[in-house]
Amino acid sequence: MNKTVYSLGLGPGDHELITVKAKRILEESDVVVVPQSNEQGRSVAREVILHYIDASKIEMCYIPMTNNKEELVKRYTEVAEKIKEMIEQGKSVSYVTQGDPTIYSTSNYLTEKLVAAGVRVKHIPGISSINAAASMLGLPLSVKKGNFGVYEMPGDPESVADLIQRHPTTVFMKVNNKLPTLVETVKRIKPERAFLVKRIGLDGEAVYDMLNGATPPESAYLSVAVIKRGGK
Numbered sequence: 001m002n003k004t005v006y007s008l009g010l011g012p013g014d015h016e017l018i019t020v021k022a023k024r025i026l027e028e029s030d031v032v033v034v035p036q037s038n039e040q041g042r043s044v045a046r047e048v049i050l051h052y053i054d055a056s057k058i059e060m061c062y063i064p065m066t067n068n069k070e071e072l073v074k075r076y077t078e079v080a081e082k083i084k085e086m087i088e089q090g091k092s093v094s095y096v097t098q099g100d101p102t103i104y105s106t107s108n109y110l111t112e113k114l115v116a117a118g119v120r121v122k123h124i125p126g127i128s129s130i131n132a133a134a135s136m137l138g139l140p141l142s143v144k145k146g147n148f149g150v151y152e153m154p155g156d157p158e159s160v161a162d163l164i165q166r167h168p169t170t171v172f173m174k175v176n177n178k179l180p181t182l183v184e185t186v187k188r189i190k191p192e193r194a195f196l197v198k199r200i201g202l203d204g205e206a207v208y209d210m211l212n213g214a215t216p217p218e219s220a221y222l223s224v225a226v227i228k229r230g231g232k
């Protein structure tokens with residue numbers, strides 16, 4: 001078994017934001033596995049790849065939304081075994097993820113299990129929502145001698161304030177229902193700029209200025225916050 005399985009990044013959701021390489025590998029794959037955590041919900045990844053391949057090549061794999069580590073490990077191992085079986089049957093297989101496969105992605109866990117099962121995995125990078133958010137705002141993530149930090153949105157205001165003070169630019173991902181904490185904190189500590197960018201490249205795309213604009217809606221599923229403290 002010397003075939004490579006590809007882990008493809010698809011970009012933030014606009015089908016034109018995938019790489020030429022990812023598109024070619026999608027077209028060459030016999031099976032494209034799409035991991036999805038919400039069985040009922042829409043899969044942005046599926047919608048992106050349907051622009052390039054027929055639905056018959058897509059294999060949806062549900063990963064339960066749970067904090068039960070054992071259950072998750074079991075499920076990822078099952079999906080990895082399934083992929084291994086397919087490649088042993090001579091099929092070319094790839095699996096996909098929204099944004100970049102190495103950033104907060106189910107693909108990271110699946111890759112770990114595949115590698116442990118002796119499968120060779122090659123990642124093809126995708127445009128992360130981090131880059132897409134900064135480009136949409138037309139703001140630099142970093143300039144010479146500067147830096148930026150990327151964090152999963154914390155739940156308590158002290159951690160939010162602490163992280164914002166650490167870097168000239170801070171990006172919070174997975175803001176979701178913690179948005180009220182974020183809005184409250186930026187209003188209190190008054191960084192130079194504070195934006196929430198929602199559903200980039202998808203229907204319902206929106207940008208909220210958290211310091212000066214209208215208050216964003218309560219929930220911010222598929223949102224990235226970009227905060228500029230001021231200074232480099």
Ligand SMILES: C[S@@+](CC[C@H](N)C(=O)[O-])C[C@H]1O[C@@H](n2cnc3c(N)ncnc32)[C@H](O)[C@@H]1O
Pocket residue numbers: 012013097098099100101102103104105106127128129130172173174175176197198199200201202221222223224
């Ligand atoms: C599981 S992480 C996946 C990150 C992805 N691998 C990446 O590189 O962008 C999901 C988080 O990514 C961000 N995200 C992904 N796609 C987005 C989009 N189209 N618009 C805004 N945020 C997005 C949100 O913060 C969301 O909560």
